[in-house]
Amino acid sequence: MAQNQPRCPLCGGPTKRNGLSDLGAQRWLCKDKECRVSVDKKRPDKRLSADFKKFITHVTGQRTMADTAKDMGISRQYLSNRFRTFWYIPIPDPVDPHRVFDQIFIDGTRLSAGCLLIASTKTHIVNWVWAKEETTHDYIRLLKPIPEPFMVCLDGGRGAYSAIKRTWPSTQIQRCLVHAQRVVRRYVTSRPRTDAGQDIYRLARNLTRITDLDQAAKWSAQLHNFYVTYKDYLNEKTLSIITGKREFTHLRVRKAYYSLENLDRKQWLFTYLNPPDNPTDPDIQWASTTNSLEGGFNSPLKQHARLHRGRSGERQRKTIDWWLYLRIHQPQDPQKIAKKCNWGRDALSKVNATTHNENKANQETGRPALYDDAISTEYNHSVGIRQGTIH
Numbered sequence: 472m473a474q475n476q477p478r479c480p481l482c483g484g485p486t487k488r489n490g491l492s493d494l495g496a497q498r499w500l501c502k503d504k505e506c507r508v509s510v511d512k513k514r515p516d517k518r519l520s521a522d523f524k525k526f527i528t529h530v531t532g533q534r535t536m537a538d539t540a541k542d543m544g545i546s547r548q549y550l551s552n553r554f555r556t557f558w559y560i561p562i563p564d565p566v567d568p569h570r571v572f573d574q575i576f577i578d579g580t581r582l583s584a585g586c587l588l589i590a591s592t593k594t595h596i597v598n599w600v601w602a603k604e605e606t607t608h609d610y611i612r613l614l615k616p617i618p619e620p621f622m623v624c625l626d627g628g629r630g631a632y633s634a635i636k637r638t639w640p641s642t643q644i645q646r647c648l649v650h651a652q653r654v655v656r657r658y659v660t661s662r663p664r665t666d667a668g669q670d671i672y673r674l675a676r677n678l679t680r681i682t683d684l685d686q687a688a689k690w691s692a693q694l695h696n697f698y699v700t701y702k703d704y705l706n707e708k709t710l711s712i713i714t715g716k717r718e719f720t721h722l723r724v725r726k727a728y729y730s731l732e733n734l735d736r737k738q739w740l741f742t743y744l745n746p747p748d749n750p751t752d753p754d755i756q757w758a759s760t761t762n763s764l765e766g767g768f769n770s771p772l773k774q775h776a777r778l779h780r781g782r783s784g785e786r787q788r789k790t791i792d793w794w795l796y797l798r799i800h801q802p803q804d805p806q807k808i809a810k811k812c813n814w815g816r817d818a819l820s821k822v823n824a825t826t827h828n829e830n831k832a833n834q835e836t837g838r839p840a841l842y843d844d845a846i847s848t849e850y851n852h853s854v855g856i857r858q859g860t861i862h
Contacts, residue, residue: 488500
């Protein structure tokens with residue numbers, strides 16, 4: 472039997488060609504003289520493939536469901552029904568466990584669907600996880616599947632630092648210099664009035680202009696000289712009328728200085744000036760900021776989320792997951808992914824086939840029944856009722 476020749480749906484016997492249908496499709500006739508059933512060989516996978524192509528274009532693009540339905544000549548509700556099983560298609564694991572990166576950028580961004588933690592290089596996404604907050608546990612989930620890189624650049628946060636220390640103990644840390652500048656500006660403003668405020672803000676602004684180790688050493692010396700000059704000014708205290716205790720008079724300038732001193736002491740400011748001797752990609756220069764992640768991925772991602780803001784949390788997360796997956800290093804063809812899991816119908820059938828196991832346990836087990844309408848008047852050995860009288 473030819474590869475494309477169907478079997479008879481009634482008796483399972485062989486068939487032969489029997490002309491064309493009104494729509495021009497090949498018809499097949501059962502060879503069994505007693506059966507003689509005429510059938511058309513249908514290819515529902517072709518329609519599903521075309522629908523899924525529209526689905527991926529929609530969830531990763533900027534066109535609305537109404538525009539997509541209008542292009543297909545159908546209603547929006549009918550298009551939503553045709554897309555229904557595609558939401559159950561699982562997205563493959565984006566992490567390549569055998570690929571080692573020189574530098575990775577990590578950051579968290581907040582969307583209406585939740586807090587999204589992203590790890591990326593300058594050119595593509597490496598991994599992402601959904602979380603409620605930027606905690607150590609969630610950052611560990613983000614970093615653990617990724618092979619340990621030479622350096623990680625981040626914008627700060629205790630959760631990220633703790634996760635790096637636990638997951639990648641040998642990885643060097645680079646604090647984003649732009650965020651370090653913002654911390655200083657938040658304390659002393661962009662137009663400080665005092666001499667100390669102006670000097671510390673000038674030092675912060677010079678951070679992003681450093682290009683070699685000599686300039687970095689000179690900057691560290693200037694930071695030390697700042698403390699020598701303004702030591703008494705930073706340690707000056709006055710009596711607070713509110714608390715009745717002696718507090719630092721120039722607390723904001725003091726916090727601005729120690730935010731830079733802490734990073735310089737831990738050697739987190741100029742790590743990008745010491746690349747490895749044998750980098751995996753010699754053409755890529757180490758960066759001192761997370762601009763490639765925030766401007767290259769986070770910003771268009773937020774715009775994409777705004778365009779699809781009408782969806783519920785779970786479907787919006789799925790929309791963003793597809794958007795991110797297509798920006799990893801070597802993504803698989805979404806059509807092949809969908810076809811492998813039967814266009815999401817296998818996952819949907821598992822959901823529908825899941826039975827609801829009711830708790831049929833009685834009070835002897837110590838667990839309450841799933842459905843109940845009264846307290847039993849019979850004695851039961853349960854500690855659930857500790858007081859009161861049963862009539």
